[in-house]
Amino acid sequence: MKFLELQIKGFGKFHDRSISFTDGINVVYGKNEAGKSTIHTFIRCMLFGLKPQRGKAARKDLYSQYEPWENSGTYEGALRLEHEGHIYRIERSFRKDKKELHIIDETLGREMEATDAFMNELLGGLSETAYTNTISIGQLKSATDGGMVSELKNYIANMNTSGNMALNITKASAFLKAQKKETESRLIPEAARSYTTLLGEIKAIEKDISAPEYENRLPEFTKLKLDTRAEIGKKQAEKEEMIQKAARGRQLLEENHFKGLDSIEQYENQTETIFRDYREVKAATEKRPRKVMTVVFFALAVLLAAGAIGLAVMGSSIAILQNVNLSSLIAMAAGAGIASILCCGAGTALLLQARRLNRELLLSSQALQETFHRHIGDSDLSDQALESFRSRMAEFKRLTTATEQSEAAVTTLSNEIASLNSKQSDCSDAIEKQQKLQWELEKKLELLGNYKNQLESLKHTLAENARVSEELAAIDLAQETLNDLSMSIRDSFGLYLNKTASDLISGITGGIYSSMSIDENLNAFMNTPTKLVPIEQVSSGTMDQIYLALRLAAAKLIQGDKEDMPLIFDDSFVLYDDERLKSALKWLSRSYGGQLIIFTCHQREAQMLTANQIEYNLIRI
Numbered sequence: 001m002k003f004l005e006l007q008i009k010g011f012g013k014f015h016d017r018s019i020s021f022t023d024g025i026n027v028v029y030g031k032n033e034a035g036k037s038t039i040h041t042f043i044r045c046m047l048f049g050l051k052p053q054r055g056k057a058a059r060k061d062l063y064s065q066y067e068p069w070e071n072s073g074t075y076e077g078a079l080r081l082e083h084e085g086h087i088y089r090i091e092r093s094f095r096k097d098k099k100e101l102h103i104i105d106e107t108l109g110r111e112m113e114a115t116d117a118f119m120n121e122l123l124g125g126l127s128e129t130a131y132t133n134t135i136s137i138g139q140l141k142s143a144t145d146g147g148m149v150s151e152l153k154n155y156i157a158n159m160n161t162s163g164n165m166a167l168n169i170t171k172a173s174a175f176l177k178a179q180k181k182e183t184e185s186r187l188i189p190e191a192a193r194s195y196t197t198l199l200g201e202i203k204a205i206e207k208d209i210s211a212p213e214y215e216n217r218l219p220e221f222t223k224l225k226l227d228t229r230a231e232i233g234k235k236q237a238e239k240e241e242m243i244q245k246a247a248r249g250r251q252l253l254e255e256n257h258f259k260g261l262d263s264i265e266q267y268e269n270q271t272e273t274i275f276r277d278y279r280e281v282k283a284a285t286e287k288r289p290r291k292v293m294t295v296v297f298f299a300l301a302v303l304l305a306a307g308a309i310g311l312a313v314m315g316s317s318i319a320i321l322q323n324v325n326l327s328s329l330i331a332m333a334a335g336a337g338i339a340s341i342l343c344c345g346a347g348t349a350l351l352l353q354a355r356r357l358n359r360e361l362l363l364s365s366q367a368l369q370e371t372f373h374r375h376i377g378d379s380d381l382s383d384q385a386l387e388s389f390r391s392r393m394a395e396f397k398r399l400t401t402a403t404e405q406s407e408a409a410v411t412t413l414s415n416e417i418a419s420l421n422s423k424q425s426d427c428s429d430a431i432e433k434q435q436k437l438q439w440e441l442e443k444k445l446e447l448l449g450n451y452k453n454q455l456e457s458l459k460h461t462l463a464e465n466a467r468v469s470e471e472l473a474a475i476d477l478a479q480e481t482l483n484d485l486s487m488s489i490r491d492s493f494g495l496y497l498n499k500t501a502s503d504l505i506s507g508i509t510g511g512i513y514s515s516m517s518i519d520e521n522l523n524a525f526m527n528t529p530t531k532l533v534p535i536e537q538v539s540s541g542t543m544d545q546i547y548l549a550l551r552l553a554a555a556k557l558i559q560g561d562k563e564d565m566p567l568i569f570d571d572s573f574v575l576y577d578d579e580r581l582k583s584a585l586k587w588l589s590r591s592y593g594g595q596l597i598i599f600t601c602h603q604r605e606a607q608m609l610t611a612n613q614i615e616y617n618l619i620r621i
Helices: 036-048 055-059 116-122 129-135 145-158 167-185 188-209 218-255 261-285 288-322 329-377 381-458 462-489 490-508 542-557 579-589 603-613
Strands: 001-012 014-020 024-028 076-083 087-095 099-105 108-112 517-519 524-525 532-534 566-572 596-600 614-621
Touching: 001 036, 001 524, 014 036, 024 579, 024 603, 036 087, 036 129, 036 566, 099 116, 116 542, 129 542, 167 462, 188 381, 218 381, 261 329, 261 381, 329 381, 490 517, 490 542, 490 579, 542 579, 579 603, 596 603, 603 614
Parallel strands: 024 596, 024 614, 566 596
Antiparallel strands: 001 014, 001 076, 076 087, 087 099, 099 108, 517 524, 524 532
16 A cells, blocks of 8 residues: 545645655655644545544643634545545544545545445554554654553454454453443442442432522523624614715715805805895996996096197197297196196096906905805805705704714614624623533433433342343353463464564664564563563663664564555654664664655655665655
């Protein structure tokens, strides 16, 4: 078997991440906390599933530890692997409410039935315990767990008897012990103690569920939440109406270039000032004496000019004819001319003043006509038009006041909606708490029902004593038979494991050690010419090499002649010096025909493989 690709949709810190592996050695490099152990755990969970614990243990179990950091709804992924010429894709969803397993044979293009039997065949009979203690070598944990002892003993026992991996002496023995314990519990002493214990548990549960906190207030909070939601909808509708009303008013004011009451009053006062000026100018231009005086001045100027000219002509004629002194006559003509000029100037001044007044009248009338036409639709410059204008300005003032009131109402409604949203959130929290309490109450009631059923069953125990005694005798006989079988395989167990482990330790250490012994409890010793040396007395680096050999020996025994599983190392070479690491990597690359996946936070593994011209696939995370 070999792994081809990991597709992590959601697992721990990883989200929508794909990682591909190749044949031979794969080095997965990442710094501390980069997620190497997360990927290692993901592989294990894809092969064997992930079951959440219950109670207090659920807070720190594997399920909680690797819940997705982002989008918990995608707690799932896929593993593509090749096995016996077929490519399979294992898809798992780990969510509590949607635990699913799908197996697709991509080679045949069809989905396989995801049964335990098929998974067992796919994994070559490898259990999760055996996987954890052999081919999957966790971070700083090369030594095997205690559960491996029974796994190996059972495997070797099966080989020596039926050759069938389905036989499980350990489980059979555990089943008999459980049956004996359960049967003994039905005897009178145990039944009496159980009866008393159950009565105490029942009373405790009944007292617990009568507490005020378990009163069902779910309908009350549900109704309050619905009422609050309805009130929010109502307030929201009012708010939308006020927003639209304020927007219409503000738009109308802006279209008329008004920003508020001050701008309206300023505009109104300005218009009235223009209207007063218009009236005054109009009155001034319409005064008749001014027009008459203008005409009189121009007429006098003409007459005086004519008189001056006449006197001048007359004086010239007299002077020629009579040769007299004309000084007085000339003075009179000059005086008439000056008077004519003065009268002309006065008339011109009056005329210019009249033109200025007319121009002012035209400008003010045009401004008023434009203002009145825009606001009242009438260009008439009358007092009635001014009153209509004032009424129109009063309407704008009322509109401004109404708009400001609407905007204030929007603010008030927004605050009320925020308060109602907070109230609705509180109701949701209360409902969630009530649902949790009711769920706890249901569990307690369910447990109470189970206890009462058990209590009822115990009442019939006395009548079954004889039958129970016969069952106990049969169980003891079966247990004794299994014990005899277990004793008969102890010697052969040591021979199998010792030989394999000794061969491996020689290759891993580069021939420094060539033999080791392992007893039935998987305690390891190094063989020397004089004595057996416990591994606790060797260096930490050598100890780690010995434990690695033990792991690989166990893996070979469990896998047998089946297709090699990938070996997974998670920072397993931390205690190795450079020479030990070089020997281990060279030996693994030559002797192990399967796939190798090495998780590491150091770059020396890749550097050493490169230096020794060993092909590998580097994956950075």
